[in-house]
Amino acid sequence: MSKSGTPLIEVRGLKVYFPVRKGLFGKKGIVKAVDGVDLKIFEGDIITLVGESGCGKTTLGKTIAGLLKPTEGSILFKGKDVSKLSKKEYSEYRRSIQIVHQDPYASLNPTKTVFQILSYPLIKWGLARRGSELEERVRELLTLVGLTPPEEFMRKYPHQLSGGQRQRVAIARAISVHPRLIVADEPITMIDVSLRLGILDLMLDLRKKIGTSYLFITHDFGAARYFSAKGGGRVAVMYLGKIIEMGPAEEVIQNPLHPYTKALIEAVPVPDPTISKKKRMPKLRSLDIPSPLNPPSGCKFHTRCIHYMEICSKKEPPLIEAKPGHYVACWLYEGRG
Numbered sequence: 001m002s003k004s005g006t007p008l009i010e011v012r013g014l015k016v017y018f019p020v021r022k023g024l025f026g027k028k029g030i031v032k033a034v035d036g037v038d039l040k041i042f043e044g045d046i047i048t049l050v051g052e053s054g055c056g057k058t059t060l061g062k063t064i065a066g067l068l069k070p071t072e073g074s075i076l077f078k079g080k081d082v083s084k085l086s087k088k089e090y091s092e093y094r095r096s097i098q099i100v101h102q103d104p105y106a107s108l109n110p111t112k113t114v115f116q117i118l119s120y121p122l123i124k125w126g127l128a129r130r131g132s133e134l135e136e137r138v139r140e141l142l143t144l145v146g147l148t149p150p151e152e153f154m155r156k157y158p159h160q161l162s163g164g165q166r167q168r169v170a171i172a173r174a175i176s177v178h179p180r181l182i183v184a185d186e187p188i189t190m191i192d193v194s195l196r197l198g199i200l201d202l203m204l205d206l207r208k209k210i211g212t213s214y215l216f217i218t219h220d221f222g223a224a225r226y227f228s229a230k231g232g233g234r235v236a237v238m239y240l241g242k243i244i245e246m247g248p249a250e251e252v253i254q255n256p257l258h259p260y261t262k263a264l265i266e267a268v269p270v271p272d273p274t275i276s277k278k279k280r281m282p283k284l285r286s287l288d289i290p291s292p293l294n295p296p297s298g299c300k301f302h303t304r305c306i307h308y309m310e311i312c313s314k315k316e317p318p319l320i321e322a323k324p325g326h327y328v329a330c331w332l333y334e335g336r337g
């Protein structure tokens with residue numbers, strides 16, 4: 001990795017498993033939602049995490065933010081294992097990592113006004129005193145996320161806002177506590193297509209203004225391409241619980257190495273998330289995503305890979321640095337690391 005120093009967040013050998021039962025009396029199984037992820041996130045980083053539905057993106061994001069506990073492995077905050085932080089350090093960690101969820105309808109309390117929604121974290125974390133200071137801060141936050149005039153939006157309830165406006169309130173709430181990292185989990189998926197780019201632009205604009213880092217999670221390579229083309233940073237591609245490719249955004253998009261990344265990119269005809277739905281059929285042996293309850297042996301992608309070789313079903317390929325800063329887990333690149 002090119003960056004040095006202590007990462008803001010380090011994910012080490014992370015596994016997050018969920019015990020499940022098929023049907024009421026069915027067999028017990030384990031969903032390996034995250035199955036061995038290593039990742040360093042530095043101050044100011046932009047990481048776009050992309051992968052199909054169910055590959056473990058949300059689980060990884062939630063575990064990074066402290067909402068889920070690792071089954072194995074660890075999350076380090078500024079070099080310290082979060083399970084070993086003092087109460088004060090843990091509280092700083094939780095404040096420093098904020099999540100913006102996919103569904104702005106579910107994430108905002110419908111019985112509270114925008115003012116109440118934004119006041120709560122400010123009071124909770126002692127960042128503003130009630131009265132004029134609090135009002136001033138809420139006004140500032142609303143202006144930052146483009147909800148102006150702020151006085152008008154402060155009085156509104158979530159149902160009086162559009163999806164895009166609600167997501168802006170959720171973003172304002174996330175930045176209100178001065179986080180160092182925002183985990184934006186599919187922040188545009190449930191928003192009207194015409195408003196999507198506005199939200200991505202807002203996030204990038206905020207990064208310039210307040211300097212947070214982002215873990216931007218998306219299943220849509222068009223959105224990933226837009227976000228990382230404007231914001232730079234790194235792209236990480238996830239498949240069934242693992243990161244199978246990661247590198248500088250430009251490099252991964254222009255010169256993808258993993259057959260899965262290549263298929264994802266080919267499926268996006270234009271770099272515009274608003275029209276990425278018109279997908280071409282990607283080059284895959286099979287379009288079905290295997291179940292994380294019963295993942296394929298060896299390389300988990302081998303059942304769909306057009307470059308399938310014998311070793312692929314037998315042995316899992318390690319994530320190797322095939323080019324400077326560009327990592328891939330695929331037997332095609334064996335010996336290049």
Ligand SMILES: Nc1ncnc2c1ncn2[C@@H]1O[C@H](COP(=O)(O)OP(=O)(O)OP(=O)(O)O)[C@@H](O)[C@H]1O
Pocket residue numbers: 018019020031032033051052053054055056057058059060219292
């Ligand atoms: N609490 C849970 N209990 C059981 N299984 C779970 C739980 N949370 C997630 N899973 C399973 O873990 C796998 C990964 O889920 P996750 O939500 O992390 O994927 P995702 O990449 O965010 O998908 P999506 O694009 O649909 O949001 C899925 O198979 C999902 O069904």
Ligand SMILES: [Mg+2]
Pocket residue numbers: 057058059185186
């Ligand atoms: Mg998800």
